[in-house]
Amino acid sequence: MRTFRDMDSFVKQFSSVPRRVTTAQARALDRCARLLEKDIKGQFGHYQPSIGELLAWKPLAEATMEERKARGYAPNEPLLAGGELRDSVSHQSDASRAIVGSTLEYARWIENGTFRTPPRPTFGRTAIGKAKDVAKIIGDATTKEIGGDRQL
Structure with a gap:
């Protein structure tokens, strides 16, 4: 308990809470974006199992x-030919949002599949798999600033 x-x-403590929370959340969003980017990039070259409603990646055709x-x-390294797609994944963040994506137009075709190729979701898989981690990072950052344990 804080005294x-x-x-x-x-x-003094509570008048500075909005500013401190905004700053802490901006740092947390950037941390989350880096976590998601790393997880997405780590999927390239490795078959991925089912998660949530997303099915396991099908084997590459002969x-x-x-x-x-x-x-x-x-x-037999799915999505990892020259590494262009993996290397196109990046993030941006500011005080109110974080974006993780690819600059390549065909990334969405890979994610969702086409009539000729099965989907190989990386962004959706990471969103499902890391949702609790993201919520914890942002929640912890916010909680720490609202009710940390420093004595004043």
């Missing part, structure tokens, strides 16, 4: 593996 020496200490070998890539 205060006097009313001035109490007022023809795809042969084509990858002919181009000098490992035959």
Whole structure:
């Protein structure tokens, strides 16, 4: 429990809460965005299991593996030919939001699949798999600023 020496200490503590919470949440959002970016990039080259409503990644077709070998890539590393897609994943954050995405137009086709290729969701998989971690990071940052354990 937090205690205060006097009313001035109490007022000082709580009058600065909005500013401190905003700053802490901005730092937390950036931390979350970095966590999500790292998780997404880590999925490239590895088959992913089911999570939530997202199905496990289907194996690469034999023809795809042969084509990858002919181009000098490992035959059975899904989404990791030259690394262009993985390397396009980045994040931006500010005081009120964080965005994790890819600059490549075809990233959405990979995520959702097409009539010719099965979906290989990375962004959705990370959103589901890291939701509790994100909530904890932001919640802890906010709670610490509202009711930390410093004596005033």
